[in-house]
Amino acid sequence: MKFIKNFFERTEPLVQKGAKYHWLHSVHDGFFTFLYVPKSTSKTGTHIHDHIDLKRTMTVVVLSLVPAILMGMYNTGYQHFRAIGELASTGFIEVFIYGLLKVLPVIIVSYVVGLGLEFVFAQLRGHEINEGFLVSGILIPLVMPIETPLWMVAVATAFAVILGKEVFGGTGMNIWNPALVARAFLFFAYPAQMSGDSVWVSLGSADKVVDSFSGATPMAQAAAATTVNDINFSVADAFFGLIPGSIGETSTLAILLGALVLIVTGIGSWRIMISTVAGGIFMGILLNIFAVNAYMEMPFWEHLIIGGFAFGAVFMATDPVSAAQTQRGKWIYGFLIGVLAILIRVINPAFPEGMMLAILLMNTFAPLIDHYVVGAHVKRRIKRAKISAN
8 A cells, every 4th residue: 555655645746735736635635634644733732642533533433334334235135025025035145235236326326426526615615625424425325215216315415515514614514414404305305205115115126015015114104003003013123123214224233333332432422322312212201191192102112213213313413513512412402302303203294203303403403502501501600609709
């Protein structure tokens, strides 16, 4: 790999300020910092010296998503062969490869479009290329139904990068989670392609499914149920991820493995994760107490392992840019996300999945939460100072 580094060092003078190819400086710098440690160092102020930087932080987040990605690929193949009645005669490798070939193009489209736009904006502004899209580029495919057309993935990615991030100033300045902005855009712009029972299972070239198969997600079953006994999905399948759903959101086990990585490395906020789950449990129990239909009667713990609740609590709500920043604010922010997610999911039949709307709503109010938390802290300090003075 030394020859690659030598290439960057030889071409660096050509992209410096005043040089012939200075307009390619951000591209050159972006590729170099992606592969190697940046040469620039802080020269003023007090700084913490550490090997971690934005690139390595984003890399850890991507690595934490690997279990969900792999399980999403396997489940895509699993649902396909289950739908056409050939699951029993199909081996693990064949099932996984089918899912890999279906999921990989979605990931590639997301990265090509998103990183391409990041390069364009970096060139126009004369700024360095930030590594923030390394995470957004993989989150966007993971929250999509497998049957989402590639052109829709491209349009949603462009919308998220341009109107969800760059108009606010780029990485670190966005108000909402970019991946959820992409998902929300498709949900409201193309509802027919983002809902129903057929978008969650890839049939490929198969023209029919077995009689006993239904592509309905557990939430769709719950919403349509007249009694709680009609909600008959397997809790074990839901936990391991063998149910219809968005590509990366089905396996609670894989998501928990990712959560462990984020918590151990200190990158993801355990306060937000725990408080989101606590909010979901609280609202689930409350709905159980006042249940008037089958969905409200569904045990609260089942809400935590279906839909996008677990994925949202671990990877979306903890976005360090759009989440609350204060310690107490994180508890409030996460708890309200959990409450709203279950409330929207159960009470409003127009939105069978409430996690997306709950997180986007609390992204909007996160600065307000921090404002009042800081204000309350200042008042307490002033009060203590007055007492000490007396």
